[in-house]
Amino acid sequence: MKAVDVVATAFRNAFRSRLRTSLTVLAIFIGAFTLSLTNGLGTGINRYIDDTVASVGVDDVLTVTVTDDAFPTEGPAEYDPDQIEADGPPGATTTALTDDDLETVAGVDGVLAVEPVKAITTDYVQYDGGDRYQLGVAQFVPGMRAELASGRQVDLDAPGPELVLPEGHVEPLGLGTPVDAVGRTVVLAVTDGTGTQVTTEATVVGVAEPGVLSMGGAIPNDALAGTLYDLQTTGAPAAQAARYASASVTFDASAGPEAQQALVDRLADAGYTASTLEDQLGTLTSVIDAIVLVLNGFAVIALVAAGIGIVNTLFMAVQERTREVGLMKAMGLSSTRVFSLFSIEAVVIGLVGSALGVLAAIGVGQVVGGISGNLLPDLPGLTLIAFEPVTVAVVVLGVMGIAFLAGTLPALRAARQDPISSLRYE
Amino acid sequence: MASPLLSASTLHKTYGSGPGAFEALRGLDLDIAEGESVAITGKSGSGKSTLMHLLALLDRPTSGTITLDGTDTARLSARQLNRTRNSTFGFVFQQFFLNAQASVLDNVTLPLKIAGVPRRERTSRGLAALAQLELDDKADNRANDLSGGQKQRVVIARALINRPRVIFADEPTGNLDTATGGVVEDILFDLNRSQGISLVVVTHDDDLAARCDRSVQMRDGLIAAHEGVAA
Numbered sequence: 001m002k003a004v005d006v007v008a009t010a011f012r013n014a015f016r017s018r019l020r021t022s023l024t025v026l027a028i029f030i031g032a033f034t035l036s037l038t039n040g041l042g043t044g045i046n047r048y049i050d051d052t053v054a055s056v057g058v059d060d061v062l063t064v065t066v067t068d069d070a071f072p073t074e075g076p077a078e079y080d081p082d083q084i085e086a087d088g089p090p091g092a093t094t095t096a097l098t099d100d101d102l103e104t105v106a107g108v109d110g111v112l113a114v115e116p117v118k119a120i121t122t123d124y125v126q127y128d129g130g131d132r133y134q135l136g137v138a139q140f141v142p143g144m145r146a147e148l149a150s151g152r153q154v155d156l157d158a159p160g161p162e163l164v165l166p167e168g169h170v171e172p173l174g175l176g177t178p179v180d181a182v183g184r185t186v187v188l189a190v191t192d193g194t195g196t197q198v199t200t201e202a203t204v205v206g207v208a209e210p211g212v213l214s215m216g217g218a219i220p221n222d223a224l225a226g227t228l229y230d231l232q233t234t235g236a237p238a239a240q241a242a243r244y245a246s247a248s249v250t251f252d253a254s255a256g257p258e259a260q261q262a263l264v265d266r267l268a269d270a271g272y273t274a275s276t277l278e279d280q281l282g283t284l285t286s287v288i289d290a291i292v293l294v295l296n297g298f299a300v301i302a303l304v305a306a307g308i309g310i311v312n313t314l315f316m317a318v319q320e321r322t323r324e325v326g327l328m329k330a331m332g333l334s335s336t337r338v339f340s341l342f343s344i345e346a347v348v349i350g351l352v353g354s355a356l357g358v359l360a361a362i363g364v365g366q367v368v369g370g371i372s373g374n375l376l377p378d379l380p381g382l383t384l385i386a387f388e389p390v391t392v393a394v395v396v397l398g399v400m401g402i403a404f405l406a407g408t409l410p411a412l413r414a415a416r417q418d419p420i421s422s423l424r425y426e
Numbered sequence: 427m428a429s430p431l432l433s434a435s436t437l438h439k440t441y442g443s444g445p446g447a448f449e450a451l452r453g454l455d456l457d458i459a460e461g462e463s464v465a466i467t468g469k470s471g472s473g474k475s476t477l478m479h480l481l482a483l484l485d486r487p488t489s490g491t492i493t494l495d496g497t498d499t500a501r502l503s504a505r506q507l508n509r510t511r512n513s514t515f516g517f518v519f520q521q522f523f524l525n526a527q528a529s530v531l532d533n534v535t536l537p538l539k540i541a542g543v544p545r546r547e548r549t550s551r552g553l554a555a556l557a558q559l560e561l562d563d564k565a566d567n568r569a570n571d572l573s574g575g576q577k578q579r580v581v582i583a584r585a586l587i588n589r590p591r592v593i594f595a596d597e598p599t600g601n602l603d604t605a606t607g608g609v610v611e612d613i614l615f616d617l618n619r620s621q622g623i624s625l626v627v628v629t630h631d632d633d634l635a636a637r638c639d640r641s642v643q644m645r646d647g648l649i650a651a652h653e654g655v656a657a
Contacts, residue, residue, distance in 0.1 A: 002542045016527055327523045330484055332512025332539045334505065343634075420479050423523065 001337045010344035014352075017317070024306070024313045027080050028353025029360070031303035032399050035038070035412035037385065037397065038299055038359035042230060042292030044365075044386035048287055060253035062274040063117075064105055064267060065246045066097055101272075108270055110251055110263040116244035118229040123189040125165075127173040135169060135188070136217030137228070146219055151182035151206030154221035161202040161224035163188075165215065167209055172301060179206035183216060190228055193236025200227050249274065303399060306353070307406040314410035325414050326422025339415035346407025347400050354399035357390050361385075430457035430622055431591065432481055437490035439476050439647075442612035444611055450476040452647040454489070460591070463618045463625035463636035475596065477629050477644065482515055482594045483507050504567045512541050516585030516623075518614075520597035522577045526570035530561065533569050541588065555583040559613065575606035582613055592624040593617070597632060611637060 001009075071420055097105075097116065106114045124132035146153065146164055163186070167178060175181035181204050189199045202224045220228065251263055260276075267274040318325070325338055365384045365385035372384040427567045439451040450473045460483070466474045472649050479485045480492060483499055492499045494510065502510065524533050535543075535552040543551075556562045559579045564572065569580065578598065585593050595614065599607030611634060627638060635641040641656040 001540050002544075005542075005545075149649050159464050174563075323521075323523055324525060327517075327519075328536070328540060330482075330511060330517055331537045332508040334508050337540075420484050421518065 001333060002025055004401075005263060006337060006340050010341050011348050013317070013321075013341065014345045014348040017320075020313055020316065024309045024349055025353040025356070027306035028350055028399060028403070029311045029357040031299060031306045031363050032357025032395060033364075034302055034357075035296060035299035035399075036113070036358045036387070036392065036395050037364065038292055038295035039391050040361060040365050040385035040387050041295070042288060042385050043388055043391060047386050048382045051283055051327070060250055062249040062251060062264070062267075062276055063246050064097075064114075064249050064272045064274045066101065067268065067271050067273045070331070085240075088305055096245060097247055098244075099242045102244075102247060105249060105267065108263070109268050110259065110266065111385040113247050113250040113251060114186040115248045115250075117246045117248060118225055119245055120220075120225060120232060121190065122228065123191055125169065126189070127184065127189045130174045131172065131174055132189075133169060137225075138219050139215040146206070146208035149207045149209045150178040151204070152248070154205055154219055156222050158221055159223060161200065161227055162205045162221040163202040163224055164206040164208050164219040165204050167207050169218075170207055175204070181207050188228065188255060190232045190233055196235075198231050198234075200224075200231060201313065224264075242257055247410075251288040263279060266301045295352065303402055307402045310349055310403050310406035311409055313349070314342055314346055314407055316373050317345070318410045318414045322422045324419065325417050326419045329417065335415040338417075339411045342411035342414045343407040346403045346411070350400040350403025350406075353403075354396045358395055359401075362387055362392075430464075431460045432458040432626075433493045434477075434481065435491055437477070437480060437492070439473075439480060439485075440488045443494040447479045450647055451480070451487070451490075454648055456481075456649065458592075458624055458626060461618070461622040461624055462640065463615065463627070464488065465641040466626065466628045466644060467630065467632070467636040467641060468636050468650070472644040473647040474628050474644045476647075478547060478594055478596060478626060481626060482517070483511055510542075512537055513588050513638055516588065516592050516593040518578070518581050518585050518588035518593060518595040519596045522581050522601070524542065524569040524577060524580060526568065528569060528573070529565065530556065530567050530569055531565040533580055536601060537588050551587060552563050552583075555587045556580075558586070559583045570598055573606075574602050575609060578606075580611065582610070582617075586617065586623075590623060592626060595625065595627045595629075597629055597631075598627065599629075599631060607634075609630075615624040 005094055102114050105111060120137040123136050125135040126132045140367050148164070149167050151164070154164055165173075165175075165181060165186070170176070170178050170181045173181075173186065176185055183203050185205060187199050187201055190196050191197050202220070208219065212268060249267075251260065253260070264274045329335070329338065365387060368385050369383050372382065434454060435457045437451050437454040437456075438449070441450060445532060454473075454477065454596040458478070466477060467492065468474045475634065476485075478641045480487050483492070483494075486500065494514070499507070499510075499600065525536075531549065531552045534555055536546045536617065538541050550568075553562055553565060556565055559582060561576065562577055564576065564580075569577065578601075582593075593614070598614065599610055602610060614625060614627075615637060617623050625638065629635055635653075640652065643651040643653070
């Protein structure tokens with residue numbers, strides 16, 4: 001028997017008992033559908049995070065903090081009676097970067113520029129003498145780009161104070177629509193080192209859509225950030241002014257990941273911890289991956305159950321076709337071919353079930369994608385369920401593999417049948 | 427006389443082992459010449475079906491030899507045995523063994539499909555075999571929709587399709603009424619005479635046995651009597 005005839009015959013045989021095959025296909029369908037959907041969910045969310053990182057566009061910036069030796073990365077800290085006296089209660093202190101640290105970091109080979117991250121706490125924002133609202137200022141990373149509802153990004157080098165406002169503040173402040181807000185001037189207030197509240201003005205150049213990176217705050221340009229920081233530290237002890245929680249280090253990203261790792265290692269040797277934004281997001285991605293893995297696990301359990309359904313279906317088929325198999329063997333069909341006939345039949349059931357399941361999942365993904373915009377308005381640009389051709393192919397091939405394994409048992413029984421007793425079988 | 431097509435000597439076949447063992451054949455000798463028709467008769471349990479299965483190379487004897495064209499069949503590989511059964515033998519069974527769902531043409535061409543003949547040639551040879559049995563107008567019907575006599579003619583067409591040298595028929599008329607059975611017998615003996623295909627017929631029917639060149643009556647795993655022209 002030719003291979004093409006074996007496949008064609010197996011295909012036809014698979015649908016000889018339509019209801020039985022359909023039920024088995026349904027079981028496979030459910031498993032494949034679930035697996036595709038959970039995979040699609042993981043792909044969709046991770047892709048959204050990746051896109052957000054890409055839109056932030058800061059792959060040439062490392063966030064540097066002082067490595068705190070008091071807290072080892074693995075295991076509990078060893079008790080040291082002297083350290084308590086010196087450091088106070090554990091966790092109460094954060095080691096800050098000083099100007100000396102900034103110089104040291106700047107001296108590390110591969111560092112192009114160092115910019116301290118200035119923590120700014122504003123008291124309120126106000127427009128045209130209207131109501132005052134609280135406003136957070138985003139932890140600013142040079143090169144950061146927000147997803148804009150209107151206007152443009154802040155110009156870092158502009159001499160005047162500029163600001164990108166979060167969309168949620170536009171209407172309460174009385175700025176009208178996001179488009180109207182662009183170009184208006186708002187008043188920002190901070191409390192200085194002596195406890196006095198002081199104000200400064202800034203021009204709104206853009207309005208940011210809410211993003212996944214908790215960019216709920218306003219984004220200032222360097223001029224505004226400098227002004228606010230100076231106002232905030234006026235009257236504070238000089239030593240306190242020159243203390244920063246972290247610093248942004250610019251490096252040459254085109255040198256490749258090895259050079260980047262080498263730089264991180266050199267900074268670690270100097271006593272600093274450096275991480276990219278992607279490193280920080282990596283935690284988030286791996287949590288999502290873990291959740292998807294668990295969901296996939298459930299889907300695979302469904303598939304294994306469906307595989308047992310295939311075993312059952314094929315055992316019935318072998319039983320039903322005992323005499324047919326006997327006849328074909330009497331007419332010279334080899335046992336190997338009999339085995340292929342039944343195992344390919346199993347693979348056909350797997351193929352049909354998984355193909356339908358994947359198609360249905362893609363269809364549901366489209367529908368959910370349409371609705372999710374309304375359900376999750378805070379995450380614009382999110383495709384909740386996304387599909388990659390490779391993942392889809394892996395699901396279909398994986399299910400066909402499971403089906404083949406399920407088919408081996410009945411197929412072996414058919415292959416081992418003795419033609420004479422098969423022909424006598426009633 | 428020329429060497430026989432099929433030759434069995436001191437054939438033993440035992441089913442099972444130990445005290446429960448059943449000896450179906452006890453050292454039987456039989457020659458079948460090219461173009462000869464031989465009936466194997468006997469009561470149930472006399473070993474006639476076992477003998478046919480051994481001659482048709484569907485089973486191997488416990489001891490003794492079967493030669494085909496002078497070749498000891500014990501030395502053939504599984505693959506060669508499959509090819510021999512496919513191309514040298516044709517089978518006609520009492521219960522037809524047709525695939526009820528498939529078309530008449532697909533049923534008839536099954537041995538060609540097993541042999542790996544391309545589809546186009548299968549179809550033309552299948553239609554030719556059906557025409558020979560005046561069934562070409564039924565080629566596209568489902569096998570289930572045919573009458574008993576038509577079914578048995580389909581089975582004969584299937585047995586003929588590979589131009590076999592021997593047709594093994596196990597109670598070929600057992601499921602048919604006398605008139606239809608007579609037609610099927612006529613077809614089989616006509617093939618035997620016109621194309622020189624040897625016939626090995628296992629039957630209870632004395633009339634059918636009498637139409638064969640030779641009749642072998644079996645009892646308790648041995649040949650009890652020869653009738654007709656002795657080999």
